[in-house]
Amino acid sequence: MVPIQWYLWLSVIVFSIGVFGFLSRRNIIVIFMSIELMLNGVNISLVAFSHYLQDMRGQILVFFVIAVAAAEAAIGLAIIISLFRNKATAHVDDIDEMKG
Amino acid sequence: MPGKYIPSDYLPILIFLMVATAVGLGVLIAGSIFRLKRPYPEKLMPYESGNLPVGEPRYRFSVRFYIIAMLFVVFDVEAVFLYPWAVVFGSIGFYAFVEMMVFIVILVVGYVYAWKKEAFNWD
């Protein structure tokens, strides 16, 4: 038997890896992947809750999250490509036209 | 039964996975311990079916690949919504049909836009 806590811990771990990657990595693509990791961490807990509660809402939300993540990926890549065309870098430290 | 799911059917797979990992790692480790190590330049070269390697292994792909990939990702994932719709279609009926047609029309508008902007044009 796999208790729900295990899934939730897995979800917390995946989400935390994503947060850590977002904060510590310097390559835009890797930062981007970290965000996807965070979303998938959330998805794990949503599906676990959905199964545990025997309620469909969680799984429906996961569908939407996946679809939104796909759109987000498309837009994110488009932004990265247009940045890359103007300035050939994928390193966040090089993107410092404006100081903030 | 919530929370009472016991995946006993997957036990053979788990055992298989463990055995496969052990064998794979064991062979590699044993090989690295016992084999002779006599490197020379030809041997260290990347293997490309007997030909001499040409150029860098990491060259840049055309940006067109990304556009196609992006379109694929978006349209492919949107199609996911068709499956749950198909499951409940019988119980909802005409209303569900209209809703899905609206959804598809919106997708088609996006498709026409991408088409006219020549996102599918390879040259």
Added chain:
Amino acid sequence: MQSSYADVARIIPEIFLTSLALLLLMMELVTKKKEFIGFIGIIGVVITAYLTLITNPGRAFSDMFIVDGYSNFFKLIFYLNVILTILISIRYLKIEGVNLGEYYSLILFATLGMMIMASGTDLIVIYLGLELMALSTYVLAGFLRHEIRSNEAALKYFLLGAFSSAFLLYGIALTYGMTGTTNLKDIASYVTQHGIAKNPVFTLSMIMFIIAFGFKIAAAPFHMWAPDTYEGAPTSITAFMSVGPKAAGFAAMGRVFFDALGPIRLDWVAVIIPIAILTMAVGNIIAISQTNIKRMLAYSSIAHAGYALLGLIAGGSEGLSSMMNYLLIYAFMNVGAFAVIIMLRREGFKGEDIDDYSGLAKRHPLAAGLMLVFMFSLTGIPPTAGFVGKFYLFMSAIRAGYTGLVIVAVIFSAISAYFYLRIVMYMYMREPKAEVELSTSAPLGIALAITVAGVLILGVFPSIVIHLAKASLLG
């Protein structure tokens, strides 16, 4: 569970706006006159506003969507914002060389997302509205494709926006796991019935919501994307972003925090009070040292989010209505200020440095006069609307017993006078440095007329909007 046609009747404005945005996208493919697309957009938004007013209030789609005074008032702000943005964009896009029809379509999609956020009574719906708004705005922020500052603005906005929406989702997941529902009202009733208000997991999900919405309204310490994004984005989009997504964030925040997290109101107020103080401090103090006017207004926009948070803290119909009133007034004065900034932009000249405003009053007294009104209003000097907005906000907070907080807000408000009036000082006290030509156009003139009229009329007759806001909360 099945949706009925009565449900569909409640989302007619949204359906209309969706069709309009799709139509504009198709028009972009066939028409060469892009400003025509913009005009169609304005007409369509006016029709949408009319449809919103005639829609029957009530709940729809198994209690996922609501049409009430609260949502309609926010939708009014969004329509005003989108119309003003289109008006100030028409000439500006030509100057920037990105006169494309997609721009108008994306603005409408972003507005649609905001409407869904204001009307959603289910966390799933609010999440989807927020993403629709955010995804469209990311693209708009990077609309000047060949300008690296715009790319950078879009990238920073995108990365931090996606990061924050992951937090929102985690908050939703935890709330769902605790209560078994995503409906705002059901969450609140479950929490009171089962006494899980003090459960640490529920508190954690509350903090996740605060982080996520804090990013959207650019409250400190979640504001770090705002200055760069506001500076790099096209100026018209900066105006759009500083009003629309912020108001939508407040709309969703009001719903989530009062409807769903109502039982733990004291807990979240205790977290938001320091955030509000920090937001006002960061916004007003850092704005002093800025030399780029867009960046300065970015910090000012952060500060104004701090003021508006007072309304949320005060709560009740008084606090919420003063917050709504303030956001509407903010739409007028902020878009107005950006309209003046856009006027200074012409081919080969950015007009974004505060120095560029030196002696503007001598050469272009009308433009300088308008900027004066907007700066006075942003400071909160009577008889402008900004004063009225702040007055109602502070009064509601005092009545709710947060006198100390209001004193802090007034002090920061006084500090803000320094950097707003510095612009006025530059315009009136300094000698003109370079030749500043204005790029005026009829739509821009209309936008300025609407905004300045709004600022002055609401300043002189303050009771109009506050009564409307209060009535919309009650009825």
